[in-house]
Amino acid sequence: MIAASASASASAPAPPPLAHRASTRPKHAAASPPPEARTADRRSTRAVPIDPLSDRATLNLIRRTLCPQQLGDKGRDAQPAIQDLLLPPLTSRNDVDLQLYAFLAIIMREFVQSWYSKITADETFVPEILRIIAHCSTALEQRFRKLDLETRRVASRSALQSSVDADPREVYHSIFPLPFLSPVPRLDDNTAVELQRENEATYRQLLVQGVLAILLPTEDLENPCLTALVEQIFSELIIGNVIAGKASQPWLLYEAICIAARSLGEQKDRTKARIVSGKDRSPDLGQDAAKSAKWTAQGIFVLIIHLGILFFNALRLMAGTLADSISLPPRTALHLDEEAAEDAHNDKQPPPSTDTNLGAKVPVLSFKLWACFGNLIELEERKPWLGGFISLLQTAAIDGPWRIAGLNGPLDRLLSHHIQSLFDSSHLPPILRSLRGALFPNNSPGTSTLVAPQSERELLALRRRAASAISDLLPASVTRVYFGRRHWRLGGLFGPGDDAGSPSAAIDEDDDERILDELESLLDVVGDEYCNKHLMYSALELVLVRLMPELSDKGVVELRQDRLG
Incomplete structure (x- = not known):
């Protein structure tokens, strides 16, 4: 046995040396990753946070x-x-x-x-x-x-907005009374404040009850438990909390103006960057022109040429647009066309039209929205000659030769097409997504990114920022002409520009501050929460009555009796 074991050991191969054994190990075991690489691997495998609005x-x-x-x-x-x-x-x-x-x-x-x-x-x-x-x-x-959206929601908007021009609450409420907003709340009268809140809450519940009595099927309307809960959701959480609560706050309206102006400014910058490339001109050219604007005879000649080219392109664009607008369909209500086609198919005589949409159709340029906008910017008070000139152009376009802006005219069809595109349902998802992100951060009630001002000084500063945001969107020449300048200088047309420290530059700075003051006075039209509630409730009533005319004819009790017997 000893000899056999000795012979076996002699016949077995000798183990390789240490260096050779080390070389036979796997290659990945020889080179271990450094700690930094392992940390990077752990970070790469970590889950990426998901956007709550996705x-x-x-x-x-x-x-x-x-x-x-x-x-x-x-x-x-x-x-x-x-x-x-x-x-x-x-x-x-x-x-x-x-x-x-x-x-x-x-x-x-x-x-x-x-x-x-x-x-x-x-x-x-x-x-x-x-x-x-x-x-x-x-x-x-x-x-x-x-519903004829453009006529009912655009043409009727002036009756709402003109009521906002009345500044004092008492005068405002006496001219445009809403019973559920009485008595007029006062800070020194807590009883009136509480009574007004109770009246407002009761009105919201009655309004929602009337809407549900019209829209719900009979079997759902007979379930008082579910309808009561749905009434609370609509009346308190949606109408009371969002429409009459947050949307009526002046600071929130100012914030909305700032956000909208910022978005429009970014879009304007992106459009300008696409049109004009910055590679062909020096980055300091705009700064030098802003610092020292020189008006010379050669510069005025070049400006006249540019204005002529711009005027020619505008005429060409207008002619092409009017030619394309001829192919647009006429402004007729879709449901009236469907009913007429059905009556013709059944060989029936169409009944006399009782729909007020057809009779209420007016040219787009005759909408009261334009008068509403003119009242907001105080056009008649600031520039009466401009208001008269615009009225002259409006009358000539609607009732003048060719009636290009008359009912179903080329310009009228084009404007109607653009207004209808504004009410397209494809715009709703991004609006609802942004609204959800503002009201419910991270999909839960929490602290919103929009914080209410804590003092009157902060509110005035916010209104100043809103006025500055609007001023940045408008051309400086337009604002200075519309709001007027205290000094008019014609000598600068052919001379060098004003230096930064010259008296003329100081006058320009004073004019800019005065323009901001004027814009602030225009924004003060939404500076009262009580008046904003009047506007919000009036708009809500207008939309609901146009959608459900039964609300203006019958009360809540009559509507429920008609449905439930």
């Missing part, structure tokens, strides 16, 4: 809140579309339904499920509420499709 996060919010029974059926990574969640459609567009259901999910989670889940574990209550809301939204959409 479609993925919105769908997850809707599934968790409104469709919890589907969480176990679907995979974790599966992202169904909004139409796959077995929810009743709110509108005819899925992208609009996605944003509306996101609002409903937040409202139901924070204000309904927070207390209902403590009472019972029943999950059929939320689908019943959603079904009632879906009935209301689809019925409203059908009425919107039959």
Whole structure:
């Protein structure tokens, strides 16, 4: 045995040396990654945060809140579309339904499920509420499709806005009385403030009850528990909190002006950057021109040539636009055309038209919106000659030769086409998404990025910023001509520009400050919360009455009796 083992050991190969064993190890084991690389790998595998306003996060919010029974059926990574969640459609567009259901999910989670889940574990209550809301939204959409939006929402806006010009609350309320906003609240009278709030809350509930009595089916209207809860959601959370609460605050309107002006300014800069490339000119050229603007005879000659080219291009663009507008359809209500086609198909004599949309149709240039805008900027008081000249052009375009701006004229069709494009439903999803981000940061009630001013000085500073934002959008020459200058200098046309420290430059700075003061006085028209409530409620009543004329003919009790017997 000893000899056998010795012979076996002698026949076995000798182990390789240490250096050779080290060289036979795997290559990845020899070079271990440094700690920095391992840290980078861990950071790369970390999940990227999801935008709470994205479609993925919105769908997850809707599934968790409104469709919890589907969480176990679907995979974790599966992202169904909004139409796959077995929810009743709110509108005819899925992208609009996605944003509306996101609002409903937040409202139901924070204000309904927070207390209902403590009472019972029943999950059929939320689908019943959603079904009632879906009935209301689809019925409203059908009425919107039959509504002449441009005539009813644009031509009637002057009657609302002209009422804002009355500054004192007492005079304002006596001329345009709203019973539910009486008595006029005063800071030194707490009883009047509380009474006005109670009247306003009662009016909101009656208004929503009348709307539900018209829109809901009879079987849903017979359920008092669900209808009462839906009434509270619409009257308090939507109308009371958003429309009459936050939208009536002057500081929020000033913030909205600043945000809109900033967005328009960025869009204007992007458009200018696309049109004019900055590679062919020095970056200091604009600064030098701003510092010292020289008006010479040669410069005026070049300016005249540029103005002539601009005028020629404007005429060519106007002629091409009018030629294209001829192919646009006439301004007729779609539902009237459908009814006429149906009557012709059935060989029936069409009944006399009782719809006021056709009789109320006027040319776009005759809309009261233009007079409303003129009242806001105080056109007749500041530049009466300009108002008269615009009125002369308006009359000539509507009633003059060729009637290019008359009813169904080329210019009238073109303006109507652009107004209809403003009311396109494709604009709703981004608006609703931005509104949700402002009202509910991270899809939950929290501290908004827009903070109310804490003092009167901060409110005045905010109004000043809003005036400055509007001034930055307008050309300086337009604002100085419209608001007027205290000194007119004609000698600078052929001489060098003013230096920064010259008296003329100081006068220009004073004029700029005075222009901001004038713009502030124009913005003061929305500086009172009580007057803003008048405007918001008047606009809400106007829209609802145009959609549901039954509200102006019958009271809430009569509407419910007609539906329930």
